[in-house]
Amino acid sequence: MKAVFMLLIAGSLTLNAQNKIPVYLDENKPIDERVEDALSRMTVEEKVAILHAQSKFSSPGVPRLGIPENWMTDGPHGIRPEVLWDEWEQAGWTNDSCIAFPALTCLSATWNKDMSLLYGRSIGEEARYRNKNVLLGPGVNIYRTPLNGRNFEYMGEDPYLAGKMVVPYIKGVQENGVAACVKHYALNNQETNRHTVNVVVDDRTLYEIYLPAFKAAVQEGDAWAIMGAYNLYKGQQACHNQYLLNDILRGEWGFKGVVVSDWGGVNDTREAIFNGLDMEFGSWTNGLTEGASNAYDNYYLAQPYLKLIKSGEVGTKELDEKVRRILRLSFLTTMNTKRPFGSFATEEHALAGRKIAQEGIVLLQNKNNILPIDLNTTKKILVVGENAVKMMTVGGGSSSLKVTYEVSPLDGLKKRIGSQAEVLYARGYVGDASGNYNGVVTGQNLEDNRSEAELIAEAVSMAKDADMVIFFGGLNKSNYQDSEGRDRKELELPYNQDKVITELVNANQNLVYVNISGNAVAMPWVNQVPGIVQGWFLGTEAGNALASVLVGDVNPSGKLTFSFPVKLTDNSAHTPDGNLGAATYRFPGTKDEVKYNEGLLVGYRWHDTKKIKPLFGFGHGLSYTTFEYGKVAADKKEMTTDDKITFTVNVKNTGSREGAEVVQLYISDLKSSLPRPLKELKGFDKIKLNPGEEKTVTFTVDKEALSFFDPDKHDWVAEPGDFEALIGASSTDIKSKVKFKLK
Incomplete structure (x- = not known):
């Protein structure tokens, strides 16, 4: 209502005949109605303006309509200090020192979704207090190689674990009226040649390894924003990629949010118009080269786009779709008068960070x-x-x-x-x-x-x-x-x-x-x-x-989310196996291309299937107490594709102090028409046990846990046959297993 009052004073807004506020400012109206009303009031120039940055970390709103600017901030581990309007140099503020939270590798190593929610809520409060409405994080790119310089920002080598851990983070951030912008979509698994390299990967590997965490972020986490990656896929930049953005993200997954470019990740106006990008941000003041005087007007989605519209070379259908999504983002964040005020650099946040660190x-x-x-x-x-x-x-x-x-x-x-x-x-x-x-x-x-x-x-x-x-x-x-x-x-x-x-x-x-x-x-x-x-x-x-x-005040309970190889060539992206091509070609590849010839066999999937012993395996982590596992049992021997099966196992603390254990469920397809990894993580539960205490851990799975992606059918297939459920303390420490059949 404050925005309405100020607009009335300025004389730029009048009440309608029924003395009611405009639909787009009425928070009692559905967001879709508000979006359409605001869209109908905007000029073409205003629409184009909100598609691109006006400074290093902000984009324009619509001042005439009282729609605020969008302000981004780097995460995912804390709120970045303020920089100058057009430069990376510090702005010199004295009140922008934040709480630093543990890196996301540590968060995922907690294997605790409650810790992920706490993390998201805490960092979301910090972002909200600083009046940032888009947090550039979390990152869920898969750990393909231990040489990736940016792995510390991600959640490990397993798509199931990353998907389960990213969802609470997103929900926690967005409770504060701050959009989580999940990154970097997709296949951004190396920093070498990241702006030029085209990733060659088969469809099955793409869908089974590199996309599931992003899919979970969209369909389970309801992320309001996604950031595109720098690299190319199928010869197109990921920030404006028909296959990744239009076909998969919006078409198959139903994503309603905003696609934000990585800074300087846009390379072509027409592709940016038609291939799913909504908002363009850049590394230099004009997004192209350093130091142009007319700055942000030179962005690909700025004057070049407006000129194409005014010349009649392109229509406004795509423009309106982009603006709808950006307006929706505004109504969920900056235009939401009910969002909390947040808090910043508090003892509460520091202690939350310590708690997460201790568990990881x-x-x-x-x-x-x-x-x-x-x-x-x-x-x-x-x-x-x-x-x-x-x-x-x-x-x-x-x-x-x-x-x-x-x-x-x-x-x-x-x-x-x-x-x-x-x-x-x-x-x-x-x-x-x-x-x-x-x-x-x-x-x-x-x-x-x-x-x-x-x-x-x-x-x-x-x-x-x-x-x-x-x-x-x-x-x-x-x-x-x-x-x-x-x-x-x-x-x-x-x-x-x-x-x-x-x-x-x-x-x-x-x-x-x-x-x-x-x-x-x-x-x-x-x-x-x-x-x-x-x-x-x-x-x-x-x-x-x-x-x-x-010193033992806290009993360690973290577990690895990526495998430690004994030597580099034990990692599938670096193995010299002649059948997979030269190691230098698979990582980092050439300037223009990298081939993921290892396919599905990333991390423990490679170690298991090729019988290569890791230094420390995926899911490994010790405690100051000891745990005894019973034998896993299934509630039935057979299930159908529209049915579920439940596995139970008893775990007892046999040591002398309280501790927490991460019980892990892996599924193995004993006979498949397509090659599959030896086993794959399909469930986990972190339980706390006092000395002598015993608990029953339950996992229920359906056909999704048994499915693989069939590239010929372009669909997920649960193939009838024999399976095995394996319960373990890590991928290399399997305690018991039980067979079952899918009819």
Whole structure:
């Protein structure tokens, strides 16, 4: 009503004869009616104007009608600091320091949909408070290779898990009147040549591996926006792609929302008009090249589109469809007077981030029960590694953040342990001493001019005198590591960390390695190091979360969402198998083309089917307690395609402390007319159990869980025959199985 009042004062709006407000401003009317009413009042120029950006992160509304601008913000891990109107440089605000939430790899590793909802609600509140109505996230591109620099922003290698975890996130964000913009649709699985590479993938692999999470986001999550990808598919840019956007997204899935381009992802006006794009944003001020004086008027969906309309070369049917979708977005967000006000940089959000981080941390190896740290006997702890002190919220690309604070692993340990034990620090290695990204400056001085030999010698000398050594290593968010724009060059740890770890464990066998990364790394010393923890990028509360798990205040319950290969060639995108073509051709391919010749066999599907033992398998994660699985049972031996079948299994906590276990259901098709992976995840449940407590876990599946995509029929097929349900603690730790038949 405030918008109506202001428009009446300005004289640009008059009430109708019945003294009623216009339909488009009446929130009691259905959105479709409001959209049509607003559309009927707009000029062609106003319609074209709302299709494209007016600044780095905003697009125009319709001031004459009181329809506000749209303001985007980068997620998916926190609300990006304000930049200048036309540039990436910082705007210099003093009140835009946010809470950084854990990276999405950590969120998915919780295997807990409640944590996903909490995440979405919290970050949605932060976006709403900052008056952003579109959050550019979450990301659900599939983890195809451990070298993808952007994997840390995604949800792992399994399409079923990613689909189940993305839906609550979307719902949580959109409860705040903020649109989730799910990205990057589709097949954006590498940063190398991302603007030019055409992905060659068969239909079956596309539908079974790379599309299900996006489909879930649309049909189950009701996402209000989708972001296109940079790469090409079938020779067309993904941001204006007939097959992906018109045929599948809108045609097959019924998507009603807005398709937003990735920044600078538009390359052709006519394709953008006809192939499903709604809103164009760009990396430079004109979306094409740097520094044009008439800026946003030069966008593909700006003056070039308007000229085609006015010359009669194209009609306005597609224009009206785009505007309808953008107006709908406005009525759901900026024009919704009932949406909450949000909150920003609060303690509540910081604690939510810590809770998610604690649930996502994965205990990979725990020989001799080296963890949790026994503070009764451990009185001197040596912390080694640059990642123990380096801020990880700055850098990495568009998810780089300016935060209110960030607790380092070293500070988190010192705070938690206090006077119970002495905590010392040695650098061990120098990685990237810089702390400046896009004008956000950490203020850390990590310069160290000592030689590699001197740094190692210091750490080894101190290790000999310590009760325990904790090495915080892994990757960082610098170029060619976990960072947008460039892929990793190798699976091995950077900065010669392997040498440091080897020398440390030779000096002190009580060594725990904490891997800070969003990707798998090689661990040639795995048999010598008793304790290994996957520590992710955990955001604002990183150090506190890690300390709580290391000392045992929190029992770890995270599980891996991607496989750790022993060596790079054990990953299907890098295997030298002659039948699949040269490894360099499959990843990263040439400048113009990459072939997904491994097909369906991504991640654990490859390891299982080819009998290649991973370093740590998909779904793996240990606990400080132990769990005993009973035998899985089915409620029937046969089911029909319009029926369901239910599996039950008892799980008991046989240890001495409370813990949570992720019970996983895999389905195996024992005989199929088309090749299928050995097994596929089709259900999971995270349960908490007190010592001695036992619970029954139930999974119910229908024909969808048994189906594969038949490219000849272009449809999902549940083929009659014999199947097997497998219950496991991970893909490599199957506890029991039961056969059943589909009639």
